[in-house]
Amino acid sequence: GENVEQHPSTLSVQEGDSAVIKCTYSDSASNYFPWYKQELGKRPQLIIDIRSNVGEKKDQRIAVTLNKTAKHFSLHITETQPEDSAVYFCAAISFQKLVFGTGTRLLVSP
Amino acid sequence: SAVISQKPSRDICQRGTSLTIQCQVDSQVTMMFWYRQQPGQSLTLIATANQGSEATYESGFVIDKFPISRPNLTFSTLTVSNLSPEDSSIYLCSGGTARNNEQFFGPGTRLTVL
Numbered sequence: 001g002e003n004v005e006q007h008p009s010t011l012s013v014q015e016g017d018s019a020v021i022k023c024t025y026s027d028s029a030s031n032y033f034p035w036y037k038q039e040l041g042k043r044p045q046l047i048i049d050i051r052s053n054v055g056e057k058k059d060q061r062i063a064v065t066l067n068k069t070a071k072h073f074s075l076h077i078t079e080t081q082p083e084d085s086a087v088y089f090c091a092a093i094s095f096q097k098l099v100f101g102t103g104t105r106l107l108v109s110p
Numbered sequence: 111s112a113v114i115s116q117k118p119s120r121d122i123c124q125r126g127t128s129l130t131i132q133c134q135v136d137s138q139v140t141m142m143f144w145y146r147q148q149p150g151q152s153l154t155l156i157a158t159a160n161q162g163s164e165a166t167y168e169s170g171f172v173i174d175k176f177p178i179s180r181p182n183l184t185f186s187t188l189t190v191s192n193l194s195p196e197d198s199s200i201y202l203c204s205g206g207t208a209r210n211n212e213q214f215f216g217p218g219t220r221l222t223v224l
Contacts (some may be wrong), residue, residue, distance in 0.1 A: 032211040034211075034212070034213070036215075042217075043202065043215040043216060043217050043218055044153065044202075044215050045215075046111070046212060046213070046214060049212065089152060089153065093211050096141065096158075096208055096211065097143070097155055097158065098143075098153075098155070098213055099155075100152045100153045100154075101152065102151075102152050103151075103152050
């Protein structure tokens with residue numbers, strides 16, 4: 001089955017810096033890769049996703065890139081703000097079920 | 111995005127009892143799932159809730175411990191049976207569509223077993 005690895009597990013940046021979180025997947029048939037943001041005590045929120053027919057997708061300060069050959073995808077956050085502090089999860093679809101990475105705790109310091 | 115509600119939001123239960131969690135989704139959802147998230151951990155899929163038939167369980171999860179119902183397209187329940195302290199966790203339902211694979215989560219149920 002699908003296996004998703006995510007790193008780093010924790011990431012500390014200064015406000016205004018960029019943050020990059022990387023994930024790899026094992027199933028070459030996976031074709032959908034969402035990213036979720038989970039604030040403390042809240043539900044995971046879908047913030048951006050990418051499908052296998054696209055190499056990059058942007059939404060304001062966040063972007064996701066996908067390299068199908070290498071089977072890895074990344075989340076890029078530019079101009080980070082304290083409110084970006086949260087745990088971020090990547091995921092990959094396998095037989096219509098999401099397989100999640102282990103999560104990255106992002107801390108943005110003012 | 112889909113609107114997903116879940117109740118109760120939290121509960122404290124005694125060992126050996128059971129807790130039933132309800133999940134309601136809006137009409138655009140066709141698929142429903144149940145997850146467990148232990149403190150500080152990622153999300154682990156328990157099962158896919160199938161409308162009108164038995165749920166499809168992931169490895170390590172069994173129907174006797176986690177019976178699931180989905181009597182119609184927009185409603186599902188998860189029961190955590192014969193509770194032990196190891197069952198203390200957050201349980202989340204999610205809804206999605208097979209058309210675009212997007213999944214949205216309910217607010218979660220925080221279960222504490224004493």
